[in-house]
Amino acid sequence: MKIHFDDTNLRAAMIGDVHGLKSAEIKAGQPEALKALAGFQALVEEGRYGFPHQPFQTATIQEIERFGAQVRGSFDTVCLAGIGGSALGAWALDCGLRGPHPVQGAFTPTHPRLVILDNVDPALTLAALESMNPKKTLVVVIAKSGATAETVGAFLIVRDWLGPQGAKRIVAVTSEGRGDLKVLATREGYPTFHVPENVGGRFSVLSPVGLVPAALIGVNIRKLCKGAAGMTRLAWLPDLARNPALRSALMLYLSWTRKNKPIQVAFPYSNRLWGTAFWFRQLWAESLGKAKTRQGETVHAGQTPVAALGTTDQHSQVQLYMEGPNDKVHTFWTVARPASPGRIPRQKLGLEGFDYLAGQSLAKLLDVEQRSTAAALAANHRPNCAFTLDRLDEEHLGAFLQLLEFQTAFLGEMLDINAFDQEGVELGKKFTFGLMGRKGFESYREEYQRYETKRAQVRG
């Protein structure tokens, strides 16, 4: 397993002093990085945060593998009802290891597809139901709290659609000791896997939240966890030269806070890493977007993550990245050794705009375009860096996800914020519960109604 982080184009020597980091600035930040590592390590040792332990949960991994082997062949579709951290990890794994939709090819009991219901848009849910056969679908319902409104709404419809014998086709992933989903799962006898209390949604891809759906669609979760375990060992090294999670955390922290870059572009040059970019968006936004420090000081911290896809977004976003405000750090994600080159035919057609490509490969073009874009950004003083995965397989993807989780946790320490809560979404949830008539939320319904009255007045 080999993942390389290249920060050359974040440096002043490449992109100038205004937007680039001088060696002295980097050196001055190193004690902060080491302190962040030690601080996070103490919290993990206290048992506060559990994601670093997930790749080492051999008994859980084996239990999931056994379950997968037992049900294999009885379904051609895995239907996941879940949202946010309960869905994005599974998408990252499906897309990363089996390829992007809609070109995964025909689905069969030996090559099942993953259909994710992570919204309550009836246009999604009803179309999904029409596209699935209830006798050939295994439903995985995932909610740590056991009562996420969107997941419950979609699940109630899917449960009904499965019919009276449906309970046999449902698997639950939820908390062990609480929540209505756990009650229902016990009552109706769903096989159930548990999310450790100290593993939050966006850090749960290597817990049963990500591993159960992954195993069901045929991902080798043992290799996935092996890669993540290897990265975990690196991520605890108090050594910036050997620890890519800590080194990238430091460099991104310095670029963001010292050079005022409120936006990070996660820029995979790989359609397979597109799902991972959306998983990362949640990890970065929800962990580091915080009103207050842990001391209670108001800071409104947060760097807005943007997902861009190379080469595609060179024809959509790169004009802005090159000439717009210099307010971004661009993080390329590349794969050193693609599975196939995608050979372009050797035949020449006598067309100058075509023939230089004859006999070359798509893989080379993809690589050249990424390097050309990085060079052009650097020429315009735009900070950029790159993670390179040696290959894109279970081991490397598991390692990369774990790297990004550690990186985020380290950033949280450097910013002195709690990277593991999400209090900011509570008010919207309470308005929703109030408006949907859930008991105990009547006062939020009234507050919402006062807001609507005011809006009507303002509109005049």
Next chain:
Amino acid sequence: MKIHFDDTNLRAAMIGDVHGLKSAEIKAGQPEALKALAGFQALVEEGRYGFPHQPFQTATIQEIERFGAQVRGSFDTVCLAGIGGSALGAWALDCGLRGPHPVQGAFTPTHPRLVILDNVDPALTLAALESMNPKKTLVVVIAKSGATAETVGAFLIVRDWLGPQGAKRIVAVTSEGRGDLKVLATREGYPTFHVPENVGGRFSVLSPVGLVPAALIGVNIRKLCKGAAGMTRLAWLPDLARNPALRSALMLYLSWTRKNKPIQVAFPYSNRLWGTAFWFRQLWAESLGKAKTRQGETVHAGQTPVAALGTTDQHSQVQLYMEGPNDKVHTFWTVARPASPGRIPRQKLGLEGFDYLAGQSLAKLLDVEQRSTAAALAANHRPNCAFTLDRLDEEHLGAFLQLLEFQTAFLGEMLDINAFDQEGVELGKKFTFGLMGRKGFESYREEYQRYETKRAQVRG
């Protein structure tokens, strides 16, 4: 056709003076908006920009319809080779009118699917080829210049894969008077449709660039253009109360420039509008991300577009939007009358976290969550506004795309930038040509090599 723009939550009366617009500020901006309309109108009358005319090109629309009727039934897959403006419009239409992948259902000659090759990642291209049958695939190759490297690379592979009789299964969309694709299409006899020279890629969805693939997958392009024509008439009205394109342009311009909001979140509460959000990302970023004004003054203008999906991204991005830096304007896109409600079963399960939803609908939950999120953002002084499409059908989607194009053109006028070029991407392209060995680009190869030498020195 009815599209409503609600800007109440951009106003100081709702979100406070620091982030909201006072009535006096809005009133002061009105002459700027009217001047922008007049300025853009003059350019269109001069023939500089052609997108406003596209919905009225009856002969072209009929020609495409005839072609579609003629080939219908001979393919189950439309494979589009194109990138950026040559792909995003077709995706927006496919997703918006036929539903999101991967739940569109089985594809057949009467219900063909659209496979878009808008990248040179072999993992995309090779998987796509494996998933398609060359005897049942119609290839549409789209490149205005006729020589876009990514499109040519992918197309050469697809052309080879089609086999010796392949020319019969290829349709081209390109410029009439130039380019290597035009030469090849003429030589090999592909049916060919032309992109008007004064219609740029990101403004071309209602030209043959978007209409040809749309017609081939069964979209009613006449209705699409009817909606867009209706919007065009509104968009030329010098009346902020009746012209939603001009009104939204003004309000977004004022929020962005007067209240310092460098980011716009395009936030559809609709899986079907997800493709449109990516189409919009290009329109906004590439049109308005510019180093200089038309007078040559360096400004580095640009507002970074972010695509977010409701409700899904409430569980991913909204924490940041609520508590992070107040640097965004949030633009919701909603559909007033969904095609189906998505009824949740009436049966109660004796679970407090489930039962309040019984007998309600997903459509209601989706609507309530959007309004709750808007209210919560407003309570935190975060600017937000909403476009509401009465329904999501050809007419409304055509109108909405045209609205967004006009809005963008008006913004370009207010910012005094050229919204129709993209000079910033040239350097990256030239490095690519140099590194791929295209004749005439040797000096860029050398420049790239000097950059790599410097990088090696900096890395030490």
